[in-house]
Amino acid sequence: MRKVYIVGAGMTPFGKFPDRPYYNLGKQAALEAIKDAAIDHRQIQAGFVGNVMAGMVPGQKVFKELGMTGMQIVNVENACSSGATAVNLGYWAVASGQYDAVMAVGTENLTGNRSGGTALAPDPDDIEGVQGAVMPGIYAMRARRYMEEYGITPEDLALVAVKNHKHASLNPYAQFRNLVTVEEVLASRMIAEPFTLLQCCPVADGAAAVVLCSEEKMRELGAKGVQINASILVSGKYKTEPGDMTVPEISERASRLAYSMAGLGPEDINLVECHDAFTIAEILYYEVLGFCGRGEGVGLLRSGAVELGGKVVFSPRGGLMCMGHPLGATGVAQIVEAVWQLRGEAGARQVQGAKVAMTHVTGGGVSGMDNAACGVHILTV
């Protein structure tokens, strides 16, 4: 397989844009990625587009806006991992030699969806979902169990939101850029005990895009790309006995496959964009992605190791928590952040000396678990 590089990255700010259709957001992100790559758009040979809610052929509608027609376009859906799936397919299309340059785009408009697309209500045949095992409920159960087992407090959970707001305050692309205190987090209204509003990632609209190419094409462009060293996509195991619900098996497995593919380990990673959909999630992912032992997540958080200036910065852009989570866009947006960080272009939120980044998304409820699909990427410069 050939090496694959990201030579262009672009995204829209994330926020609530009910009047901007997903293809308008997608166009902006894609155009910025193309400009960033300084590639003639006619050299892009295929498009892989992650989207959940828009209905039919969203990718064609994005690329048509750019006059990029005729090429292969594949629309992919994998719930919260849709964007990572688009990048994964793009990665393999270049790695295999099928194409020399492709784009992966993630785009989603959740607040103004006018296209008759997928509803977010649980499938009526999904008994667990109908009875309340939707994402806030599933993560809340994890949080309660973890609190019971390791004696952590609501204040510990709130610290994740405090840290990610601090990071987001330095990020012009973030939806929420205000600083918050532990007290403010805990005083916001209750959503699913123990999560208050400020512990849940908000709804958002947005888009992100990357241009992927081979080493030869990168040289031809005279670009200095960010290499994709691992691109892993797996689905859940849906065990009847799911084991310990505070150890999300799918994320642990995907990360180990990614480390193995990249020949790197947690000790090499400088920054992580993880799926911090709820405060407990980021704490669990410190552990299952391999950055500390079981029950040590809060200790790692309180040590400062995971915030800007620390050893491995989690959610430098502010994470899902402050960006919001436009489903199809998130996985690509994490990778755009990683590219900017690895190129040293992340401005006030720059992780100094960043050489290796990891991105991680997971989600899609099946049978009361959030483990339909998980995508992990490791990138280096």
Next chain:
Amino acid sequence: MRKVYIVGAGMTPFGKFPDRPYYNLGKQAALEAIKDAAIDHRQIQAGFVGNVMAGMVPGQKVFKELGMTGMQIVNVENACSSGATAVNLGYWAVASGQYDAVMAVGTENLTGNRSGGTALAPDPDDIEGVQGAVMPGIYAMRARRYMEEYGITPEDLALVAVKNHKHASLNPYAQFRNLVTVEEVLASRMIAEPFTLLQCCPVADGAAAVVLCSEEKMRELGAKGVQINASILVSGKYKTEPGDMTVPEISERASRLAYSMAGLGPEDINLVECHDAFTIAEILYYEVLGFCGRGEGVGLLRSGAVELGGKVVFSPRGGLMCMGHPLGATGVAQIVEAVWQLRGEAGARQVQGAKVAMTHVTGGGVSGMDNAACGVHILTV
């Protein structure tokens, strides 16, 4: 790139099954494909699933029914070409060496969709769609133009439905197995002039699945596979001036790419499953896929060359016209039919001595054209 073979094929009958969710249909098709391949399901390394209407993570819900968990699953949507897209991704995943054995599944329940998935109404921002440029309207305009240019009659159009019903009457998987006469076709109620009801493909539910593998894996299984010699997926050009609307450019282009990839031409093809969504469509596809010259389609049809016993049999299973068109399933089901025909297992509708088959789907309305995505496959035995 490695050679890729289909070693297992399965499908459900097509029909109206409002009480069978798409994952139940998908499970049946996938299970039959696995049994047909005589492969241990644990050897399947990835799943590519075409579906339009079901909402989130349909593939995971299909494979969970089979206990096939953990592997990479990609859900793809490309309107009428969703199933062909799933096969295309599966093809490249094996051809490239990423995986040795994968499955492609297409599944759709249109009559009993309960999952809050995509609605079929046009995007309110699609001005042409809202004003009536939906599929029956678009094809009706093509038919009227073609009638004007070549002087063909409503009776000529009706002959496509008569032929495809004749084929379907021999196919236990078809939804409509009754014979019809030209008079009956023309007397059915008007849908979009000149199309009467029996000239439009009906709604249907159904699923189809194939197991794809490398040559080495095929030998290991002791199987005799059907080779995929070409797998092409392209999108439309959306020209402001679309040129001659009776020459669907996307289908012409995709077929030429497929012939080139396979090193074969129309003269080598024994049977074609094309996107006969309306009677005029099949006539146009005789021409643009290269089986006769412009304006010669009706002559070819009346010559008997495209019906069972003829030189190149179009729609031996009865086509979309009599099977119905469960969007995500159709592209895979065409390929299942091709596999059965090439293995000589098509029963009463067997194309004698079939060695080379072509399948063709196209669709997805953008800007009043049906050319969002087109998938063409060429298979040989």
